[in-house]
Amino acid sequence: MTFKSNILCFLTAAFLLSGCTSYKKVPYLQNSATVNVPAGEIPLYDARIMPKDLLTITVSTTDPTVAAPFNLTVQDPTNAAINYKTTTQPSLQQYLVNNAGEIDFPVLGRLKVGGMTKNECEDMLRSQLIPYLKETPIVTVRMVNYKISVLGEVNKPGTFTVTNEKVNVLEALAMAGDLTIYGLRDNVKLVRETADGGRDIQELNLNDANLIRSPYFYLQQNDILYVTPNKTKSRNSDIGNTTTIAISATSILVSLASLLVTIFK
Incomplete structure (x- = not known):
């Protein structure tokens, strides 16, 4: 086997081995066959209200006028400036949760909602609104941001x-x-x-x-x-003019070596 053939075989083997090693780090969830999560083992995820969250809160009853004080709205000033006669759908007031996990809600005042799930917050608001509405309202809480x-x-x-x-x-x-x-x-x-x-x-x-x-x-x-x-990206980010010159010089030397081997074989 010639010198060139030996080099070619060596490079091919090295490439194949490195390819196999790299592939093992690519697929997601590789041992999925051994992982089985029965229904109910992990509780369903439910987001909790955190400081700086923006909430919209809608209160609905059989009589909309009774629930109106609890559904504050904000008129879009842009649309109002264009044509004050145009009827636009006002957007709901958004409630910012402060660092203490509290919001200021109409009539009820300051309420602690931080750490609650949406359902927990809705249940709390519903129970506090009943004395004012004389019926059980439908309360919907959404996280805007x-x-x-x-x-x-x-x-x-x-x-x-x-x-x-x-x-x-x-x-x-x-x-x-x-x-x-x-x-x-x-x-x-x-x-x-x-x-x-x-x-x-x-x-x-x-x-x-x-x-x-x-x-x-x-x-x-x-x-x-x-x-x-990965390391490849890190190395590439470090390549500068000096490294580029070194690579060019190395390429020239490899070409000269190949030429000499061809001449003297």
């Missing part, structure tokens, strides 16, 4: 609003166009702000199917996902 951010090695990084107030890690990455080839699947960082203003950073492994059992599988409002770049 439920959003998450995805950064790092994804195709479309950005901040995304979640209208149904429920999103998991894989859905968030899908919104961001999935990971690039440079993203580490086994080192995705989740940054979460706690109710008391603290910060919690967790590392998630997308290769491991046990991710679906994690308490961090479902994202909370204002969560940040950061996909760490």
Whole structure:
């Protein structure tokens, strides 16, 4: 076997081995066959109200005029300025949850809603409204600014609003166009702000199917996902003029060596 053939075989073997090793780090949820989550084992996710959340609260009764004091609305000043005669649908007043987890609600005053789920908040408001309405109202609470951010090695990084107030890690990455080839699947960082203003950073492994059992599988409002770049991307980011010149010089030397081998063989 010639010198060239030996080199070619060596490079081919090295490429195939590295390819097999790299592929093991690419697929998501690799051990899915061994992970089974029976219904009821993990409770269904329900978002909890946090400081700085914006809420809309609608109170409905058989007599709309009775519920009107509890349904504050805001007229859009832009539409009103264009034509004051135009009938537009006013938008509901939004309630900002302060750092103590409280909102100021008409008639009822300041209420503690932080840490509650939507259902818990609706039940609390319903019970406090009954004495004023003389009947059981329908109360609907929605989070207006439920959003998450995805950064790092994804195709479309950005901040995304979640209208149904429920999103998991894989859905968030899908919104961001999935990971690039440079993203580490086994080192995705989740940054979460706690109710008391603290910060919690967790590392998630997308290769491991046990991710679906994690308490961090479902994202909370204002969560940040950061996909760490791999070593290849890190090396590429360090390439400058000096490195480019070195690569060019190396290419010339390899060409000269190949030429010499051809001449003297």
